[in-house]
Amino acid sequence: MPELPEVETTCKGIAPHIAGQRISNIILRNANLRYRVSDNFKTDAIGSVIDKVERRAKYILLRTASGTMIIHLGMSGNLRVVQNDVPYNKHDHVDIIFDNSLCLRLHDPRRFGCVIWTQENPKQHKLLKDLGIEPFDSAFNGNLLFACSRGKKITIKQFIMDGRIVVGVGNIYASEALFLAGIDPRHPAGRVSKSRYEKLASTIQSVLREAIESGGTTLRDFLNGDGKPGYFQQRLRVYGREGESCLICSQPINQQVLGQRASYFCRYCQT
DNA sequence: CTTTTGACCTGACAGC
DNA sequence: TGCTGTCAGGTCAAAA
Numbered sequence: 001m002p003e004l005p006e007v008e009t010t011c012k013g014i015a016p017h018i019a020g021q022r023i024s025n026i027i028l029r030n031a032n033l034r035y036r037v038s039d040n041f042k043t044d045a046i047g048s049v050i051d052k053v054e055r056r057a058k059y060i061l062l063r064t065a066s067g068t069m070i071i072h073l074g075m076s077g078n079l080r081v082v083q084n085d086v087p088y089n090k091h092d093h094v095d096i097i098f099d100n101s102l103c104l105r106l107h108d109p110r111r112f113g114c115v116i117w118t119q120e121n122p123k124q125h126k127l128l129k130d131l132g133i134e135p136f137d138s139a140f141n142g143n144l145l146f147a148c149s150r151g152k153k154i155t156i157k158q159f160i161m162d163g164r165i166v167v168g169v170g171n172i173y174a175s176e177a178l179f180l181a182g183i184d185p186r187h188p189a190g191r192v193s194k195s196r197y198e199k200l201a202s203t204i205q206s207v208l209r210e211a212i213e214s215g216g217t218t219l220r221d222f223l224n225g226d227g228k229p230g231y232f233q234q235r236l237r238v239y240g241r242e243g244e245s246c247l248i249c250s251q252p253i254n255q256q257v258l259g260q261r262a263s264y265f266c267r268y269c270q271t
Numbered sequence: 272c273t274t275t276t277g278a279c280c281t282g283a284c285a286g287c
Numbered sequence: 288t289g290c291t292g293t294c295a296g297g298t299c300a301a302a303a
Contacts, residue, residue, distance in 0.1 A: 003297090006296075034297090034298090034299090058297075058298095072297080072298090073297090074296090075295070075296055110295090112297060163297095171295095218296095219295080222296075
């Protein structure tokens with residue numbers, strides 16, 4: 001489900017309901033997520049107050065004075081705020097219940113997501129410490145992408161999806177940004193010019209911004225913190241549109257697997 | 272070091 | 288109505 005816009009939408013949706021709230025209980029129905037939820041999570045976290053809701057890459061950080069929850073939604077996860085008497089459904093694995101009777105509920109059919117409890121600095125956690133730059137950081141630009149890409153033989157699509165370079169760009173928005181930049185996703189990253197990287201940095205930012213404004217993309221199961229879908233899928237230009245006509249030249253959109261992921265592009269408009 | 276592959280897991284859908 | 292195979296928003300560890 002979630003790339004940066006969906007995670008950002010989730011953070012913005014849940015933060016007003018849970019920031020400043022004290023955790024009164026935690027229900028763990030299934031601890032077997034991508035990483036097993038640690039045994040001390042419940043005892044350590046109950047009673048603490050959510051000081052801050054933060055996003056880093058596709059991770060959501062819920063900070064308290066006694067530790068931080070590092071949450072990832074994997075492919076199929078969503079986090080929503082419900083009243084604590086709302087019955088749980090299949091795949092509702094974790095409930096974090098607050099004094100104000102609201103419940104932050106993690107739903108994740110495939111269980112590729114995680115909830116990690118850490119008392120250390122979460123930014124130094126193994127999963128976060130080597131992450132690349134945020135696409136909305138002022139230092140993110142074409143020069144940076146150009147410099148990082150020299151000598152790389154992987155395709156440019158795989159390159160911009162590499163979280164050690166830039167975070168948050170997943171399979172949908174990689175195809176969308178490359179279409180908007182007019183760049184063939186199959187092109188070797190190391191042979192793309194600086195001026196094309198400048199254009200690409202700009203289209204990565206604009207497509208992510210546009211998707212956040214639409215509330216994210218709901219292909220199958222994404223819901224925001226209030227349980228509502230996003231609407232950006234209606235504005236996708238190439239993703240999932242194989243055989244449909246290109247919005248620029250009307251030729252059929254192509255699909256090709258790159259790095260084991262379906263990639264969509266127009267072979268005439270993207271060179 | 273870089274790149275590729277397999278693994279994790281459930282559900283939806285197409286085709287027989 | 289099954290059954291089988293394929294595919295899906297991510298990303299990590301191991302193999303090459």
